Amino acid sequence: xxxxxxxxxxxxxxxxxxxxxxxxxxxxxxxxxxxxxxxxxxxxxxxxxxxxxxxxxxxxxxxxxxxxxxxxxxxxxxxxxxxxxxxxxxxxxxxxxxxxxxxxxxxxxxxxxxxxxxxxxxxxxxxxxxxxxxxxxxxxxxxxxxxxxxxxxxxxxxxxxxxxxxxxxxxxxxxxxxxxxxxxxxxxxxxxxxxxxxxxxxxxxxxxxxxxxxxxxxxxxxxxxxxxxxxxxxxxxxxxxxxxxxxxxxxxxxxxxxxxxxxxxxxxxxxxxxxxxxxxxxxxxxxxxxxxxxxxxxxxxxxxxxxxxxxxxxxxxxxxxxxxxxxxxxxxxxxxxxxxx
Numbered sequence: 001x002x003x004x005x006x007x008x009x010x011x012x013x014x015x016x017x018x019x020x021x022x023x024x025x026x027x028x029x030x031x032x033x034x035x036x037x038x039x040x041x042x043x044x045x046x047x048x049x050x051x052x053x054x055x056x057x058x059x060x061x062x063x064x065x066x067x068x069x070x071x072x073x074x075x076x077x078x079x080x081x082x083x084x085x086x087x088x089x090x091x092x093x094x095x096x097x098x099x100x101x102x103x104x105x106x107x108x109x110x111x112x113x114x115x116x117x118x119x120x121x122x123x124x125x126x127x128x129x130x131x132x133x134x135x136x137x138x139x140x141x142x143x144x145x146x147x148x149x150x151x152x153x154x155x156x157x158x159x160x161x162x163x164x165x166x167x168x169x170x171x172x173x174x175x176x177x178x179x180x181x182x183x184x185x186x187x188x189x190x191x192x193x194x195x196x197x198x199x200x201x202x203x204x205x206x207x208x209x210x211x212x213x214x215x216x217x218x219x220x221x222x223x224x225x226x227x228x229x230x231x232x233x234x235x236x237x238x239x240x241x242x243x244x245x246x247x248x249x250x251x252x253x254x255x256x257x258x259x260x261x262x263x264x265x266x267x268x269x270x271x272x273x274x275x276x277x278x279x280x281x282x283x284x285x286x287x288x289x290x291x292x293x294x295x296x297x298x299x300x301x302x303x304x305x306x307x308x309x310x311x312x313x314x315x316x317x318x319x320x321x322x323x324x325x326x327x328x329x330x331x332x333x334x335x336x337x338x339x340x341x
Contacts, residue, residue: 023048117142119186128187183208184198191219281315
């Protein structure tokens with residue numbers, strides 16, 4: 001929309017310049033050498049702009065030149081009006097509209113709760129944003145590169161919520177609603193910045209789950225001490241993935257399809273909340289397979305860790321997490337069943 005307004009302004013300006021040049025050249029030739037080209041063009045400018053100090057000397061002796069002058073006045077009024085209207089539209093769409101968009105986005109961010117805050121949308125953060133957008137999870141991006149945000153916003157159809165600023169500063173995190181966020185991901189390029197984001201986010205929201213990127217392995221303990229629940233090393237994960245693709249390609253492909261949120265079939269985790277109808281019952285007693293056709297791959301218990309391929313007689317307690325595999329609609333249905341009181 002903004003680019004279209006710029007093209008209209010340039011078109012109007014081009015038309016105005018064309019009329020001035022054509023009018024000046026016409027006066028130059030119709031004057032039979034009495035007026036210089038520069039003087040003729042200058043007269044065309046003041047005529048079209050309706051300033052008009054006076055006519056060129058002996059213009060009455062050149063009736064055709066007077067006719068051209070009259071036509072320039074008529075054409076100039078319309079062209080200038082067109083140029084002014086397109087310029088006004090450009091200012092409204094480019095400046096005023098930008099202010100309204102930012103205010104509207106600020107209000108949307110202020111209304112969010114249980115969302116995700118993503119610090120950085122560069123080479124790593126871009127994929128985080130795409131995955132969260134694919135599953136319909138609300139999130140806010142913090143980034144200093146406005147051009148990068150613009151490109152990402154275009155890819156998401158203009159629906160990206162973001163804060164332009166430095167994620168290591170508290171006021172920027174507050175603007176992104178970090179106190180109300182369910183999770184925070186720090187995906188900045190420098191470990192020191194990720195450490196600052198983690199420390200600030202933890203102090204502002206003690207309950208949020210914080211995951212931080214760690215470029216260097218030796219920095220992981222520091223980031224964890226700063227308050228991160230978990231860290232991810234792109235170098236280590238990339239190395240593991242390369243080996244997996246080399247020695248077990250089919251398994252890797254299968255797991256990749258399960259974990260991609262863009263696929264209909266995937267792994268998912270669901271926690272048994274306080275008051276759930278599943279609490280205190282065994283896997284045999286809950287209708288997971290009958291009503292959802294999901295496969296319970298594992299169970300995670302805070303006190304005992306992971307239990308793979310759990311027995312049907314395994315008792316479910318509050319806080320237990322079910323690791324299931326199946327179709328997305330079935331997972332959503334099980335989540336409703338688990339949350340039921």
